[in-house]
Amino acid sequence: MTQRVLLATGNTKKLTELRRIIADNDLDLEVVGLRDIDPYPDPVESEWTFEGNALIKAREGMIHSGLPSLADDSGLCVDALGGMPGVRSSRWNGPEQEDIANLELVLRQIEDVPRGRRQAQFVAVMALVMPDGREFTTRGEMTGHLTNRSKGSRGFGYDPIFVPDEQVPDADGRLRTSAEMTADEKDAISHRGRAVRAILPILARELGLPVPEGLRVEPGALPGADREGPEPTLPASEWTAQIPVIGRPEQGGAKPAPPGVPSSGVTPLEP
Numbered sequence: 566m567t568q569r570v571l572l573a574t575g576n577t578k579k580l581t582e583l584r585r586i587i588a589d590n591d592l593d594l595e596v597v598g599l600r601d602i603d604p605y606p607d608p609v610e611s612e613w614t615f616e617g618n619a620l621i622k623a624r625e626g627m628i629h630s631g632l633p634s635l636a637d638d639s640g641l642c643v644d645a646l647g648g649m650p651g652v653r654s655s656r657w658n659g660p661e662q663e664d665i666a667n668l669e670l671v672l673r674q675i676e677d678v679p680r681g682r683r684q685a686q687f688v689a690v691m692a693l694v695m696p697d698g699r700e701f702t703t704r705g706e707m708t709g710h711l712t713n714r715s716k717g718s719r720g721f722g723y724d725p726i727f728v729p730d731e732q733v734p735d736a737d738g739r740l741r742t743s744a745e746m747t748a749d750e751k752d753a754i755s756h757r758g759r760a761v762r763a764i765l766p767i768l769a770r771e772l773g774l775p776v777p778e779g780l781r782v783e784p785g786a787l788p789g790a791d792r793e794g795p796e797p798t799l800p801a802s803e804w805t806a807q808i809p810v811i812g813r814p815e816q817g818g819a820k821p822a823p824p825g826v827p828s829s830g831v832t833p834l835e836p
């Protein structure tokens with residue numbers, strides 16, 4: 566029988582991306598969203614780390630559904646803002662969680678920062694909480710820089726002002742924002758794509774499912790994969806340290822970067 570897994574997020578655009586990345590990897594799973602179960606109050610994201618908040622959301626999902634639960638905590642870390650908005654990304658302009666207001670505030674805050682110093686990273690942490698209480702987290706990152714005005718209408722959040730490093734310039738030498746990329750292009754290089762592709766082999770193993778070919782990792786590379794005896798007692802943060810960020814194109818991951826996209830290295834800033 567197909568097993569069910571909860572994706573515990575209230576953000577519909579994020580849910581669409583997560584469902585899509587999971588579907589691309591051919592696991593025999595039924596993915597359930599928060600709308601498919603009895604409603605419960607939004608958990609308070611009270612931690613100061615992506616790992617901490619992802620675990621809060623996944624634990625709450627598991628408690629209310631009884632299902633293995635996945636949650637994503639993600640955000641934009643801007644070098645010129647000392648790594649902020651970070652875990653505060655969705656509420657940067659206030660509790661209303663408005664994407665455009667958040668993005669405009671970041672642009673105002675770095676108005677005087679020159680082009681060569683506008684580096685930023687998207688970070689996503691995926692947490693998996695199993696009904697027996699075991700917990701796992703994986704992390705993915707996407708580096709890039711910020712433009713000074715919005716371009717593109719795909720994606721969500723800060724995508725219209727974020728130019729990923731991992732892309733090839735077009736014929737005019739122009740680089741695109743992640744809001745100008747197709748879904749497949751963004752998933753191949755995104756923080757979320759990487760974090761999801763890293764958690765799927767762990768989820769497959771925990772559910773006793775075959776790990777799809779492209780997601781297979783070396784025996785022993787996953788935490789607890791070769792354990793004997795009692796269940797592991799390491800805190801989730803230490804498990805994380807043992808999990809390789811698989812799925813990166815440069816590491817032979819599940820889904821290669823689209824044709825023409827360099828596997829690593831930094832492409833020039835927009836002319």
Ligand SMILES: O=c1[nH]c(=O)c2ncn([C@@H]3O[C@H](COP(=O)(O)OP(=O)(O)OP(=O)(O)O)[C@@H](O)[C@H]3O)c2[nH]1
Nearest residue numbers: 574575576637638639640641654655721722723724
């Ligand atoms: O342009 C973007 N492209 C992305 O790919 C992306 N990933 C994250 N973000 C930003 O980070 C917040 C997450 O905050 P977050 O993890 O708390 O999620 P959320 O509050 O939206 O939903 P939930 O999962 O907590 O229910 C989001 O709202 C966005 O502002 C992104 N922006």
Ligand SMILES: [Mg+2]
Nearest residue numbers: 576610638655
């Ligand atoms: Mg949130």
